[in-house]
Amino acid sequence: MPSIEIESPFTVSISCTKPALQQVWPAATDISPEHMALAALRHEIDQIDDDLLALFERRLAIAARVGQAKDAPAGPHVKLRPDREQAVLARMLDRARPDNREAVGSLWRQIVGWGLARQGRIKVQVWSPVEPTRAFDGARLRFGAAADMRAVRDPQAALAWAAEGHGVAVLAVNADDAWWTGLRREWSMLSVFDGFGGETPTALAVGRIDPAALPTGRRVIVDAGGDAGDGGGIRRRGLATHHGWTLSLTDANLPVGGDEGCVGAIG
Ligand SMILES: O=C(O)C(=O)C[C@]1(C(=O)O)C=C[C@@H](O)C=C1
Numbered sequence: 001m002p003s004i005e006i007e008s009p010f011t012v013s014i015s016c017t018k019p020a021l022q023q024v025w026p027a028a029t030d031i032s033p034e035h036m037a038l039a040a041l042r043h044e045i046d047q048i049d050d051d052l053l054a055l056f057e058r059r060l061a062i063a064a065r066v067g068q069a070k071d072a073p074a075g076p077h078v079k080l081r082p083d084r085e086q087a088v089l090a091r092m093l094d095r096a097r098p099d100n101r102e103a104v105g106s107l108w109r110q111i112v113g114w115g116l117a118r119q120g121r122i123k124v125q126v127w128s129p130v131e132p133t134r135a136f137d138g139a140r141l142r143f144g145a146a147a148d149m150r151a152v153r154d155p156q157a158a159l160a161w162a163a164e165g166h167g168v169a170v171l172a173v174n175a176d177d178a179w180w181t182g183l184r185r186e187w188s189m190l191s192v193f194d195g196f197g198g199e200t201p202t203a204l205a206v207g208r209i210d211p212a213a214l215p216t217g218r219r220v221i222v223d224a225g226g227d228a229g230d231g232g233g234i235r236r237r238g239l240a241t242h243h244g245w246t247l248s249l250t251d252a253n254l255p256v257g258g259d260e261g262c263v264g265a266i267g
Contacts, residue, residue: 159179
């Protein structure tokens with residue numbers, strides 16, 4: 001520890017005794033084989049990161065060009081293509097080793113989310129009064145870190161905002177507000193294009209999405225008086241019922257906007 005002595009008002013002397021230094025790092029000469037193996041692995045990771053970065057930046061640049069090439073309606077609109085995203089993810093999951101699928105799925109959601117962001121960041125309004133974090137987490141995983149997300153209090157206002165093409169709405173399916181009945185009436189320009197919460201979705205994503213760009217797979221139906229069972233026609237699995245209107249899912253490949261009351265698809 002240094003000590004300071006003040007001998008007179010004008011002379012100050014400082015003396016240091018050298019503290020016993022602990023040796024933290026091995027000297028260059030005695031690096032063990034374990035250290036060398038670790039350094040080699042980290043070097044390999046650095047090289048892979050360089051390759052990934054170059055490829056990611058290339059992919060972002062191409063996604064920006066895709067955005068320019070896509071047909072764009074005049075005025076505010078979302079450039080999201082759920083059908084293409086479904087195909088990109090399915091191809092990657094198919095190629096991935098089974099034990100890597102979860103990691104690959106979530107990584108590609110991020111990659112595609114940033115690809116979309118190169119065409120304009122997607123805005124997401126989330127309404128879920130009962131389990132707010134659940135719907136918010138589902139939407140975050142679906143749209144990635146690039147999405148500009150906001151929790152809102154009014155599902156009708158979120159639908160109106162989505163109908164104007166400003167972004168997409170993620171709305172909980174609960175008894176407080178059967179907003180989904182409006183998909184057959186004033187919000188017929190909107191389509192359901194995804195669902196969150198497992199096999200029986202507890203929240204649906206809705207946007208002004210071209211019906212041709214909806215994912216293939218389970219269709220969403222809103223119909224009056226539907227019993228959500230097997231009424232001799234299409235097999236349905238019910239999600240909610242309100243004043244005789246039923247929200248359900250089916251595997252039948254129905255056209256959106258047709259007589260059957262198909263209002264979208266969730267893959
Ligand atoms: O293929 C497109 O239409 C794209 O915009 C590219 C891309 C992607 O990054 O793969 C990005 C956003 C779309 O929602 C779908 C796919």
